[in-house]
Amino acid sequence: MTSTTLVPxxxxxxDETRWSILVALGEGDASASALAGRLPVTRQAIAKHLAVLQxxxxxxxxxxxxxxRYRVLGAQLSETARRLDRIGAEWDRRLAxxxxxxxxx
Amino acid sequence: MTSTTLVPxxxxxxDETRWSILVALGEGDASASALAGRLPVTRQAIAKHLAVLQxxxxxxxxxxxxxxRYRVLGAQLSETARRLDRIGAEWDRRLAxxxxxxxxx
DNA sequence: GATTAGTGCAACCACAGAGTTGCATTAATC
DNA sequence: GATTAATGCAACTCTGTGGTTGCACTAATC
Numbered sequence: 001m002t003s004t005t006l007v008p009x010x011x012x013x014x015d016e017t018r019w020s021i022l023v024a025l026g027e028g029d030a031s032a033s034a035l036a037g038r039l040p041v042t043r044q045a046i047a048k049h050l051a052v053l054q055x056x057x058x059x060x061x062x063x064x065x066x067x068x069r070y071r072v073l074g075a076q077l078s079e080t081a082r083r084l085d086r087i088g089a090e091w092d093r094r095l096a097x098x099x100x101x102x103x104x105x
Numbered sequence: 106m107t108s109t110t111l112v113p114x115x116x117x118x119x120d121e122t123r124w125s126i127l128v129a130l131g132e133g134d135a136s137a138s139a140l141a142g143r144l145p146v147t148r149q150a151i152a153k154h155l156a157v158l159q160x161x162x163x164x165x166x167x168x169x170x171x172x173x174r175y176r177v178l179g180a181q182l183s184e185t186a187r188r189l190d191r192i193g194a195e196w197d198r199r200l201a202x203x204x205x206x207x208x209x210x
Numbered sequence: 211g212a213t214t215a216g217t218g219c220a221a222c223c224a225c226a227g228a229g230t231t232g233c234a235t236t237a238a239t240c
Numbered sequence: 241g242a243t244t245a246a247t248g249c250a251a252c253t254c255t256g257t258g259g260t261t262g263c264a265c266t267a268a269t270c
Contacts, residue, residue: 011119016112026196045259066216066267077193081186088182091131150229171237171246
């Protein structure tokens with residue numbers, strides 16, 4: 001669990017249309033067709049985006065009758081955020097150390 | 106400050122080579138030419154990546170004699186992480202609410 | 211059983227961008 | 241001042257992918 005490498009997650013998050021989809025799903029679960037009604041792109045395009053998002057664990061799908069309903073997974077976002085924060089903190093720590101050493105010269 | 110829209114930041118972080126550059130810079134500041142010595146890509150390719158990273162505020166550059174030295178900015182990463190975390194938390198909150206309502210039916 | 215709303219699959223187009231090579235330019239160094 | 245090491249700029253290739261259209265399939269609904 002949460003063993004996803006983070007680069008593909010960022011790649012998935014680096015697209016405006018996918019954010020539109022995520023935001024729309026944030027209002028409540030929906031199918032690709034339903035999303036196509038609200039967004040200015042084709043159902044097929046949305047389906048592809050949903051596949052990408054699902055691959056990196058940002059959404060999950062559930063069959064409801066003849067439709068595939070998608071749900072956004074905030075936990076994956078939080079996990080990614082935590083990892084990012086740790087990296088950023090580490091880099092700032094090193095930067096501070098280097099700066100300190102430089103000033104001592 | 107920190108008014109960067111986050112989608113381009115994610116797009117910038119969604120590339121393996123750029124992460125290699127960030128990690129290399131994490132070991133200490135360096136110029137595009139210096140990085141080209143350590144990474145399996147051309148100096149020009151690295152220069153382009155550095156431009157992307159600088160555009161979204163992930164690195165900054167300082168002229169040192171005839172070379173342009175780059176430095177990674179962990180603060181921008183932390184800021185991005187904080188925003189991500191807030192979004193994820195919000196979505197999980199809504200999901201929980203929806204689930205609760207569904208169970209009450 | 212016919213219709214209809216939803217998904218799945220495949221081919222295709224167009225553009226962005228990751229990477230390259232080549233040359234011009236600038237600033238240290240001898 | 242000549243040389244050398246760095247950056248800057250431009251053109252080009254090639255792959256990835258966001259988007260489309262078209263059709264086949266499946267499962268509700270009438």
